[in-house]
Amino acid sequence: MRGPEPAPEPTMEGDVLDTLEALGYKGPLLEEQALTKAAEGGLSSHEFSELCIWLGSQIKSLCNLEERITSAGRDDLESFQLEISGFLKEMACPILYSYWEILKIEVQAMFDILGIPKSTTSDILLMLNQVESKVKDILSKVQKSHVGKPLLKIDLNSEQAEQLERINEALCCEYECRRLMLMKRLDVTVQSFGWSDRAKVKTDDIARIYQPKHYTTITMAHLLAAREDLSKIIRTSSGASQEKTACAINKVLMGRVFWTLKIEIIVQLKKKDSTL
Amino acid sequence: MSRNYNDELQFLEKINKNSWRIKKGFVPNMQVEGVFYVNDALEKLMFEELRNACRGGGVGGFLPAMKQIGNVAALPGIVHRSIGLPDVHSGYGFAIGNMAAFDMNDPEAVVSPGGVGFDINCGVRLLRTNLDESDVQPVKEQLAQAMFDHIPVGVGSKGVIPMNAKDLEEALEMGVDWSLREGYAWAEDKEHCEEYGRMLQADPNKVSPRAKKRGLPQVTHFGGGNLTDLDFAALIPDALVAMEKAMKRDKIIVNDRQLACARIASPEGQDYLKGMAAAGNYAWVNRSSMTFLTRQLDFFFYETFFFKLFYSKFWDTCAEHAGLLQRYTCALVVCRTCQPFGTCKDCIFSGLVQCLIPLLQAPESYKNVTDVVNTCHDAGISKKAIKLRPIAVIKG
Numbered sequence: 261m262r263g264p265e266p267a268p269e270p271t272m273e274g275d276v277l278d279t280l281e282a283l284g285y286k287g288p289l290l291e292e293q294a295l296t297k298a299a300e301g302g303l304s305s306h307e308f309s310e311l312c313i314w315l316g317s318q319i320k321s322l323c324n325l326e327e328r329i330t331s332a333g334r335d336d337l338e339s340f341q342l343e344i345s346g347f348l349k350e351m352a353c354p355i356l357y358s359y360w361e362i363l364k365i366e367v368q369a370m371f372d373i374l375g376i377p378k379s380t381t382s383d384i385l386l387m388l389n390q391v392e393s394k395v396k397d398i399l400s401k402v403q404k405s406h407v408g409k410p411l412l413k414i415d416l417n418s419e420q421a422e423q424l425e426r427i428n429e430a431l432c433c434e435y436e437c438r439r440l441m442l443m444k445r446l447d448v449t450v451q452s453f454g455w456s457d458r459a460k461v462k463t464d465d466i467a468r469i470y471q472p473k474h475y476t477t478i479t480m481a482h483l484l485a486a487r488e489d490l491s492k493i494i495r496t497s498s499g500a501s502q503e504k505t506a507c508a509i510n511k512v513l514m515g516r517v518f519w520t521l522k523i524e525i526i527v528q529l530k531k532k533d534s535t536l
Numbered sequence: 537m538s539r540n541y542n543d544e545l546q547f548l549e550k551i552n553k554n555s556w557r558i559k560k561g562f563v564p565n566m567q568v569e570g571v572f573y574v575n576d577a578l579e580k581l582m583f584e585e586l587r588n589a590c591r592g593g594g595v596g597g598f599l600p601a602m603k604q605i606g607n608v609a610a611l612p613g614i615v616h617r618s619i620g621l622p623d624v625h626s627g628y629g630f631a632i633g634n635m636a637a638f639d640m641n642d643p644e645a646v647v648s649p650g651g652v653g654f655d656i657n658c659g660v661r662l663l664r665t666n667l668d669e670s671d672v673q674p675v676k677e678q679l680a681q682a683m684f685d686h687i688p689v690g691v692g693s694k695g696v697i698p699m700n701a702k703d704l705e706e707a708l709e710m711g712v713d714w715s716l717r718e719g720y721a722w723a724e725d726k727e728h729c730e731e732y733g734r735m736l737q738a739d740p741n742k743v744s745p746r747a748k749k750r751g752l753p754q755v756t757h758f759g760g761g762n763l764t765d766l767d768f769a770a771l772i773p774d775a776l777v778a779m780e781k782a783m784k785r786d787k788i789i790v791n792d793r794q795l796a797c798a799r800i801a802s803p804e805g806q807d808y809l810k811g812m813a814a815a816g817n818y819a820w821v822n823r824s825s826m827t828f829l830t831r832q833l834d835f836f837f838y839e840t841f842f843f844k845l846f847y848s849k850f851w852d853t854c855a856e857h858a859g860l861l862q863r864y865t866c867a868l869v870v871c872r873t874c875q876p877f878g879t880c881k882d883c884i885f886s887g888l889v890q891c892l893i894p895l896l897q898a899p900e901s902y903k904n905v906t907d908v909v910n911t912c913h914d915a916g917i918s919k920k921a922i923k924l925r926p927i928a929v930i931k932g
Contacts (some may be wrong), residue, residue, distance in 0.1 A: 444736075445726075445732050448710075448713065448725075448734070448736060449713050449716065452706075452710045452713035452714065452716075452717055453713075455706070455710075456717055515790050
């Protein structure tokens with residue numbers, strides 16, 4: 261008598277699927293083909309990113325980790341990668357994204373933004389050449405002044421770059437603090453609006469309109485990309501800003517209170533100056 | 537006073553022409569040293585006060601300011617120094633103009649109502665306008681009269697801005713956020729207020745019903761915008777009793793009963809801070825309401841007489857606490873420096889205003905404000921920035 265059919269060769273995908281099922285994952289990647297396709301797409305695949313986020317939150321609560329992978333990060337590839345790196349680091353995971361892999365993903369993202377069809381080569385230098393020629397092409401089609409001159413006018417040597425990195429880190433810490441403070445203040449103000457009786461019926465509307473924006477960490481790349489227009493500091497209380505942020509409230513007048521006063525003043529002044 | 541005047545002097549050391557050090561031992565149990573800032577005239581006054589006290593002539597149960605600075609230096613958790621700003625003089629427990637900082641991470645550190653003061657968030661607001669003197673001079677009498685008529689003054693008078701008990705609760709909790717929501721403040725006003733016009737730990741339940749009852753009609757007026765005044769003075773015995781119990785329980789020792797305090801982390805300490813924050817919020821609402829009415833008047837005036845000025849923004853709110861008024865005959869704006877605490881600019885500034893406010897309210901204790909400001913400038917505590925010249929005055 262022959263024994264039962266040997267089980268199919270265990271595959272990595274199969275193992276992963278079994279684990280996901282056991283963990284309670286209910287997303288769209290419970291099917292091997294879908295999972296493989298998503299894995300090929302990597303972080304540029306929406307489903308794959310979602311899976312990472314879900315796994316991250318499960319692991320975080322089980323292992324009580326500090327780091328997390330947030331869905332907000334998904335919109336900003338670089339931040340997302342940083343989050344995953346940080347997460348893996350905290351788990352002391354030996355398999356991290358290599359520098360080149362991250363670079364490839366970023367260059368691919370550039371392709372997408374610039375509308376260049378997906379690259380056939382994985383040679384990064386060749387890919388960057390393609391990016392450069394596309395950018396030159398686009399620039400030739402806009403006004404000369406459209407993209408201003410760079411703010412940073414020198415080439416940085418590695419020592420200067422390192423120094424700037426350190427300064428940037430210190431500034432990021434400082435501004436993180438201030439940012440948290442301002443976000444908190446904004447939150448409590450919006451909340452206080454939500455407590456009024458008239459606003460209680462509009463909580464959904466408020467929630468829809470008030471969504472804190474995701475914050476991008478400032479890096480050296482931002483410095484290199486900065487243009488001269490950044491050196492113009494626009495005061496928050498400048499005339500233009502005030503005009504644009506004025507709302508109906510600024511023009512409210514308590515008419516009735518001052519009506520009699522108005523008449524009084526006019527009468528008084530008429531007595532003093534009959535030309536009025 | 538067991539020591540004679542000369543023995544007391546052994547604990548006092550002149551640092552420079554504007555400052556003196558109070559060494560440990562001047563009073564029992566000092567955790568840190570004291571320092572006080574003077575000019576020649578103020579120095580004379582302070583030492584005279586000490587000499588009189590040594591002879592047995594105290595003033596109305598208050599210790600001399602120097603001793604009070606020392607007693608504050610003996611409070612648990614105090615950081616760096618107990619400081620006496622220029623024109624420091626005797627007060628309740630703390631001298632008026634006596635400043636101290638306490639480390640909130642130190643479980644021993646305390647909070648003392650005497651240190652906070654009874655006039656919680658008593659302050660000044662400076663509004664800026666785009667108008668010239670030539671715009672205002674022709675109508676200054678009418679403008680001043682209108683302000684007097686329409687912005688209530690004096691304790692007990694009714695406010696113009698409608699407010700019920702529920703509004704008061706919300707105002708105590710939300711500070712300028714309430715004013716903003718109700719349309720009395722502009723969003724940009726918050727940026728020019730300390731704490732953005734709202735202390736977040738406020739809890740209206742920690743404010744007594746009696747204080748609320750008194751505060752409710754007074755939400756918009758000059759000279760009565762403190763939720764404290766008489767109420768807190770009457771309530772001090774209550775607070776003292778609660779804190780004295782806490783002091784026995786937590787084994788806190790102070791040199792002066794008026795320095796009653798509680799550990800910051802204790803329920804009494806937390807309750808006090810929450811009530812204090814609510815009182816602070818009330819003051820900001822009060823000042824916002826007055827600003828609102830002032831803006832109404834200004835807009836009203838200039839629409840009537842100067843059509844060309846018809847646009848919505850006349851007044852910016854400059855820094856709170858920025859104006860120092862001397863019987864309304866001259867005002868000086870000073871800007872903060874880092875002395876004498878490295879990072880504690882706000883403490884210094886409110887301490888400075890604190891010691892000057894009594895000048896406004898008690899003309900008999902009139903001192904030359906310019907003197908005090910000059911001393912601060914010389915001592916490096918603040919720098920003179922702008923001198924204001926009033927063209928009309930309304931007394932609150």
